[in-house]
Amino acid sequence: MSKESLFNIVNDKAIAKRILLSCHFDLTYNCNTNCVHCYVKKEERDELKTSEIKDIMDQLAAMDTLFLILSGGEVLTRKDFFEIAEYARKLNFALRIMTNGLLVDEKVADKLAALNPDLINLSIYSTNPEVHDGITGVPGSLEKVINAAELIRERGLELRINTVIMKQNLNDYPQVHELAQILGADFKVDFQVTPKFDGDRSPLQFQISSNELQEVLADPLLELTLDDPIEPHLKRFANDIPCSAAHSFLYISPYGDVSPCVQFKVPCGNLKEKSLEEIWYHSPQMLDISSLRISKLPACSQCELIDDCRYCPGISYIEEGDVMIPARRTCQEALLLNQLRGEENG
């Protein structure tokens, strides 16, 4: 049985018992790039200290969390990153590390390898430096991220190259896919661009049009590269639930704020004030979201496109201000996928 199939079985069991199997923990919102589509909005608050992060990891381990995604911002801008990551490994977490790769040299790659992470994730938007560097806002960033990818693979680590398809790099993903194949890396694409945390919709200007989306979805190259089972959008609508957020997954911000998912930032409590267990089991917001069912959504429950739908309560919350209303973009995507499937079957 594949790793993904086994994960789905374990995750189904975790969901049934509401066990917090996976956590996305942003360690910092500081970053050394200035990506045009970034949704992060830094606040004038202190980020968690090393000791506070270790305490939260103790709590996660006690709650049986196995998969820990460390992200940001750029995690390697934290001077204590390896102290934190080594502590996490001592607690037997399976680590997934999201980095932009700019600070990965031989020495850092060795330290990453010593952690034995489950996966390292790098974003490459194009193999054309003008396009990639234009998106990150950092000249020379493509060269550095490719170097990081090579250093990571030379050490035998599992690598995923992620690409967000936007207007600027619409035609570039086949070359990024080819690069991933040469490197022996996994390849995933996404075309979701979301507003910033504070509601600023400026990143949406880079979102591809519906015609462009149709072309992308029709590309057989992208089949099976859209979803990651470890992250919330798995096995859609199994047991009538939209995703594993608030069921077996949650998000922690660098300020200690807890929400169901990074894309679903409903404040459920802060870990400087409450324990993780208290928030997970007793936060009214968390429990409210965990009670969300597809069959309770007025529009979606009756929709004939449901089998092709990638409804995300977080996107609905950001775009429509209400989790009960499907985002227009989601419906558009479902229609396109349904048409494509019809064409394939017909």
Place this chain on the structure above:
Amino acid sequence: MMNKYISIKKNNIAYRIINGEVVIVNLKKSTFHTLNPVATFIWEQLDGQATLSDIVERLSQEFEIDRETSENDCVDFINDLLNKDMITLSSHPLEKS
């Protein structure tokens, strides 16, 4: 082999006992495993303080099975874990950290 102390290679794996079942990610081979109740019981004994012979005896008592069946189950499982590079055998008990 029966007198060897067995311990988990924690650097190579991530694991949790979730709902009474061991879930393991083999980080060296990028594989994912879940263990049945017998294997979970054996796994919980792999603290470097018990020999394989001790574990065979404990399994026999816990599941009320004869020693031969217990030994076969233990040896098969331990060999499987050795092949997957998840454990080490030692002539001495592991020093407690």
